[in-house]
Amino acid sequence: MNKPESISGGSTTRKSILANGKTLAQNRADMYNISKESGHYDGLKELKLKSSDPITYEKIFSKLRAGVVNARETAKKIAASPIVEQEGELCFTLYNTAGDCICTSTGIIIHVGTMGMCIKYMIENNWEEDPTVNPGDMFTNNDCQIGNVHPCDIATIVPIFHEGNLVAWVGGVTHVIDTGAAGPGSMSNGQVQRFGDGVQITCRKTGINDKPMRDWQHEVQRNVRTPKYWILDERTRIAGDHMIRDIVEEVIADVGVETFIQFSSEIIEDGRRGLVKRINDILIPGKYNTVAFVDVPYMHEDVHVPSPFAKVDTIMHAPCTITVKPEATWRLDFEGCSRWGWHTYNANPTAFTSGIWVMMTQTVVPTERINDGSLFASEFRLPKGTWTNPNDRRTAHADAWHFLVSSWSSLWRAVSRGYFSRGYLEEVNAGNSNPCNWMQGGGFNQEEEIHAVNSFETAACGTGACAMKDGLNHAAAIWNPEGDMGDCEIWELAEPLLYMGRAIKSNTGGYGKYRGGMGFETLRMVHNSADWCMFFMGNGYMNSDWGLHGGYPSATGYRFEAHNTGLHKRIAEGKSLPMGHDWNPDEPDYENHLEPGAEVKRDSQCITTEAIFENGDLYLNYLRGGPGFGDPLDRTIENIEKDLNDVVLLEEYAIKIYGAKFTKDAEGYYTVDADATLARQAEMRKERLSRGTPVKEWMKGERQNILDKKASVQVQQMFASSFELSQPFLDKFRAFWSLPSDWLVTEKELGVPAFGAKHHMDLSQMPDVKTVVLVEE
Amino acid sequence: MSTTYTKKQVAELIDGVLDWETVRRMLFMPKDPLRFAMYIEVLQERAKWEDKIVLPLAPHLYIVEDKNGDIVNKCDCGYVFGPYQENWKLNALIYVRDSVEKFNQVYPKLMSPDAEWQVYREYYCPECACQHDVEAPVPWYPVIHDFEPDIAEFYKWVGLKVPKGIAA
Numbered sequence: 001m002n003k004p005e006s007i008s009g010g011s012t013t014r015k016s017i018l019a020n021g022k023t024l025a026q027n028r029a030d031m032y033n034i035s036k037e038s039g040h041y042d043g044l045k046e047l048k049l050k051s052s053d054p055i056t057y058e059k060i061f062s063k064l065r066a067g068v069v070n071a072r073e074t075a076k077k078i079a080a081s082p083i084v085e086q087e088g089e090l091c092f093t094l095y096n097t098a099g100d101c102i103c104t105s106t107g108i109i110i111h112v113g114t115m116g117m118c119i120k121y122m123i124e125n126n127w128e129e130d131p132t133v134n135p136g137d138m139f140t141n142n143d144c145q146i147g148n149v150h151p152c153d154i155a156t157i158v159p160i161f162h163e164g165n166l167v168a169w170v171g172g173v174t175h176v177i178d179t180g181a182a183g184p185g186s187m188s189n190g191q192v193q194r195f196g197d198g199v200q201i202t203c204r205k206t207g208i209n210d211k212p213m214r215d216w217q218h219e220v221q222r223n224v225r226t227p228k229y230w231i232l233d234e235r236t237r238i239a240g241d242h243m244i245r246d247i248v249e250e251v252i253a254d255v256g257v258e259t260f261i262q263f264s265s266e267i268i269e270d271g272r273r274g275l276v277k278r279i280n281d282i283l284i285p286g287k288y289n290t291v292a293f294v295d296v297p298y299m300h301e302d303v304h305v306p307s308p309f310a311k312v313d314t315i316m317h318a319p320c321t322i323t324v325k326p327e328a329t330w331r332l333d334f335e336g337c338s339r340w341g342w343h344t345y346n347a348n349p350t351a352f353t354s355g356i357w358v359m360m361t362q363t364v365v366p367t368e369r370i371n372d373g374s375l376f377a378s379e380f381r382l383p384k385g386t387w388t389n390p391n392d393r394r395t396a397h398a399d400a401w402h403f404l405v406s407s408w409s410s411l412w413r414a415v416s417r418g419y420f421s422r423g424y425l426e427e428v429n430a431g432n433s434n435p436c437n438w439m440q441g442g443g444f445n446q447e448e449e450i451h452a453v454n455s456f457e458t459a460a461c462g463t464g465a466c467a468m469k470d471g472l473n474h475a476a477a478i479w480n481p482e483g484d485m486g487d488c489e490i491w492e493l494a495e496p497l498l499y500m501g502r503a504i505k506s507n508t509g510g511y512g513k514y515r516g517g518m519g520f521e522t523l524r525m526v527h528n529s530a531d532w533c534m535f536f537m538g539n540g541y542m543n544s545d546w547g548l549h550g551g552y553p554s555a556t557g558y559r560f561e562a563h564n565t566g567l568h569k570r571i572a573e574g575k576s577l578p579m580g581h582d583w584n585p586d587e588p589d590y591e592n593h594l595e596p597g598a599e600v601k602r603d604s605q606c607i608t609t610e611a612i613f614e615n616g617d618l619y620l621n622y623l624r625g626g627p628g629f630g631d632p633l634d635r636t637i638e639n640i641e642k643d644l645n646d647v648v649l650l651e652e653y654a655i656k657i658y659g660a661k662f663t664k665d666a667e668g669y670y671t672v673d674a675d676a677t678l679a680r681q682a683e684m685r686k687e688r689l690s691r692g693t694p695v696k697e698w699m700k701g702e703r704q705n706i707l708d709k710k711a712s713v714q715v716q717q718m719f720a721s722s723f724e725l726s727q728p729f730l731d732k733f734r735a736f737w738s739l740p741s742d743w744l745v746t747e748k749e750l751g752v753p754a755f756g757a758k759h760h761m762d763l764s765q766m767p768d769v770k771t772v773v774l775v776e777e
Numbered sequence: 778m779s780t781t782y783t784k785k786q787v788a789e790l791i792d793g794v795l796d797w798e799t800v801r802r803m804l805f806m807p808k809d810p811l812r813f814a815m816y817i818e819v820l821q822e823r824a825k826w827e828d829k830i831v832l833p834l835a836p837h838l839y840i841v842e843d844k845n846g847d848i849v850n851k852c853d854c855g856y857v858f859g860p861y862q863e864n865w866k867l868n869a870l871i872y873v874r875d876s877v878e879k880f881n882q883v884y885p886k887l888m889s890p891d892a893e894w895q896v897y898r899e900y901y902c903p904e905c906a907c908q909h910d911v912e913a914p915v916p917w918y919p920v921i922h923d924f925e926p927d928i929a930e931f932y933k934w935v936g937l938k939v940p941k942g943i944a945a
Contacts, residue, residue, distance in 0.1 A: 280934060281807070281808045281810070282808055284926050284927070284931045285926070285927040286927040286928075286930075286931070287924070287927075288923070288924055289921055289922055289923055289924070290921070291921060293895065293913075293914065293915055295894055295895075315894065315915060317915075324927075326927070366804075414923070414924075417834075417923060417924045418924075420833065420834075420835070421832050421924070421926065422812070422816075423787065423813050423815070423816030423817075424812060426803045426804050467836075468790055468795065468800070469793060469800075507884065508888070511883070514793070541891040541894040541895070542890050542891070542913075543890060543895070543913065546911065546912065547911050549836055549909065549910060550908040550909050550910055550911060551911065552897075552911055553897070553911070555884050555885075556884075556887075556888055556890050558887035558888060585886075585888065586887060602887065603887070604887060630836050631836070631837070631907055631908040632908070633908070653883070653884070656883065685905070685906035686906070688872065688899075688908070689901065691872050692869075692870025692871060692901045692906075693871055693872070694871075694903070695866060695867050695868065695869055695900070695920065696868075698873070702917065705916065705917065706917050711915075711916045711917055712893040714893070714894065715893075715915045718915060719917065733919060737917075737919065
């Protein structure tokens with residue numbers, strides 16, 4: 001087992017850019033090693049500044065924190081991309097000289113870690129010597145091999161100097177609309193390797209004297225489909241970085257550089273202590289075992305990939321054991337995960353662990369003081385070779401979120417068990433929704449320009465149910481708690497797609513005593529485009545967001561698209577049109593408002609690659625709901641009635657799930673008969689007893705299924721992949737099912753290609769590359 | 778610094794009827810260290826049996842200390858799921874939704890999983906039929922032991938006497 005790195009530092013022939021005379025690498029090594037040895041960040045057993053001068057300490061924090069938040073709010077108005085301007089898909093973070101986060105803005109805070117890793121990579125690979133780090137420099141990074149989540153998140157890093165010495169770094173990141181991948185859209189699929197995943201920039205010096213370099217701008221703009229957005233997004237990042245640099249200069253002028261440097265270490269140790277305190281306050285020590293899955297259905301005819309070895313159905317597997325220790329630190333161990341794959345859903349350790357912090361800041365540590373201190377109170381184990389930590393430099397990552405959000409939902413569910421047991425019911429969340437569909441595509445837009453789209457309506461999915469209230473409808477996504485579905489009018493300006501309707505999606509939240517929040521749906525008609533393609537991206541055959549304590553998972557996704565609709569003719573003739581709700585996909589109605597001969601696709605295939613869409617064609621963007629909490633038979637009669645009257649629950653499922661007996665008056669108002677419903681629920685409980693089987697009896701049958709290898713190829717492939725990477729997982733599996741010690745399923749016997757299983761080449765094998773490792777592998 | 782709440786407020790929280798302003802305060806302010814003791818007290822008063830609640834696991838499921846001093850998993854209705862260290866699910870009833878027809882009882886066909894990829898496993902109490910949990914794994918997946926609390930350490934955290942039957 002590889003351990004997190006032990007840092008030895010580097011050497012340089014150039015004069016140090018630090019006041020302490022060390023190289024950047026030696027400086028980081030000293031800080032990192034003393035932190036590990038002492039258990040306190042930078043060896044700070046006491047917070048001297050905080051205890052001796054708390055007012056100054058708080059003043060510095062408030063000014064810096066307000067500065068990064070203000071920079072984000074101001075800078076986002078520079079952006080043209082609605083992803084940034086409407087959805088707030090940007091973030092600014094301040095780092096100390098070692099690349100550890102001091103404080104961060106709101107927004108897509110997963111990049112606290114990714115930009116920090118970019119700085120650490122520059123430090124460890126001696127950027128100070130070549131290409132050199134000077135006042136006024138800018139560095140750009142979006143390389144997924146050194147920590148970025150996916151290529152569309154572009155970071156601009158600016159070093160901050162004081163009297164010739166480096167004192168901090170600031171990073172700004174925006175989610176751009178296109179990176180020039182094989183397919184249009186920021187999170188496209190279809191490409192199966194890095195080499196089609198879009199332009200990737202490795203910590204490149206792209207600006208000097210506070211100005212982006214001309215060669216950089218000429219090169220990169222022609223490598224993407226949407227240069228206008230690219231330019232303005234870069235200006236957004238530069239403006240925010242420079243605003244924060246100004247704030248740091250003001251702070252130093254106010255308190256002196258030594259106090260600032262002292263603060264920049266103490267605040268991180270403070271952050272470490274904050275997590276420990278919060279774990280102690282809110283969780284229960286012990287082991288939380290959880291797991292998540294999501295589908296990769298690539299065998300379908302509407303998924304076109306360039307490589308035959310990628311044309312396989314697979315399943316992401318993410319088991320996790322969270323151990324909360326007696327000293328109130330924790331360890332998250334992902335032993336047993338499935339292998340990385342030939343698709344765009346791979347992650348890397350920094351994306352994975354940083355993303356966990358995005359989630360944790362919404363639950364375990366909902367504080368503005370989140371910084372890299374939390375990392376020093378946590379242990380992560382991400383086995384090398386799994387999708388969380390690929391051992392091959394060819395992997396694609398454009399939609400890493402497909403796997404990431406699916407795996408994190410289970411973590412939220414797990415910690416919620418602790419909250420529930422401890423009585424903090426207000427903190428319980430059954431899990432987050434799987435925030436998708438990602439509606440993407442491109443071609444020529446209404447302005448006759450080459451264009452790409454990625455609708456961020458998915459920033460407002462349903463949230464999971466709480467232990468004392470329902471989840472929120474169309475509210476947020478796990479990766480951006482400030483999520484917003486965006487205005488229809490703005491999206492119509494950005495996309496050649498008219499809104500035919502936008503409505504709450506009934507039955508999408510998981511049922512329960514408290515139900516999950518509902519998702520929503522928008523029906524879009526392609527309009528004023530040319531040479532236009534679109535595709536779907538989300539979960540369909542599986543869902544990743546289980547319920548909690550008897551609540552049901554939320555609904556899975558499905559796909560609706562229609563071609564040759566005749567809608568222009570119907571509009572001209574004043575005929576009815578498909579609008580608003582797709583109430584129940586099993587009883588489709590849109591089709592009643594299309595001309596004969598329309599070609600409709602309605603199925604569970606929620607991942608597709610580029611398909612041609614003509615003007616007048618339809619695309620349903622269905623955004624998912626959240627999972628439920630508690631036995632549905634505990635839901636109050638009043639809430640069942642409200643669901644019916646709010647039209648978030650189809651009549652058929654009010655009957656099937658809740659046993660509701662109701663009447664509907666002439667105006668469509670539902671009244672639930674409490675006595676009759678309770679009587680029906682009593683019958684339903686008897687039906688449960690009658691259909692249930694003792695678990696130990698059922699296990700005998702399931703064991704036989706395993707011995708007979710009776711399961712779909714994709715299920716067996718998932719197990720085979722995990723077994724190959726994890727003897728402990730295989731041992732546990734055999735022990736649970738009492739299987740013979742030589743029982744095994746392998747990819748070879750399944751007859752599916754397993755490129756990458758035996759032969760792979762890691763980034764660390766590249767010449768002159770020193771990778772940065774912060775997790776156990 | 779923390780905010781304290783009354784037993785009545787904790788009871789209302791459990792019942793899902795606590796006023797939103799107080800819930801917001803609970804969310805925003807530092808946690809109240811007395812919550813666990815108060816929570817247990819409310820639940821104990823509502824229990825239909827004499828066993829002492831050690832740790833709630835789900836709305837109708839608890840780890841309790843019975844009259845013999847044994848620590849077991851127990852349902853609201855009185856059904857005992859076995860020793861607390863063991864996975865209570867192994868002593869439950871299970872119903873597996875693994876076909877279009879079975880899934881269609883809970884969601885429209887296009888809004889439920891494909892049984893070739895995923896199943897729902899519903900765990901019921903064998904006596905009162907309470908649905909204590911729903912798993913949504915792939916077929917073959919071992920029954921998940923969701924939570925193995927370190928009760929001895931937790932009781933130290935909250936300043937309570939560790940029940941005798943809890944292994945150190």
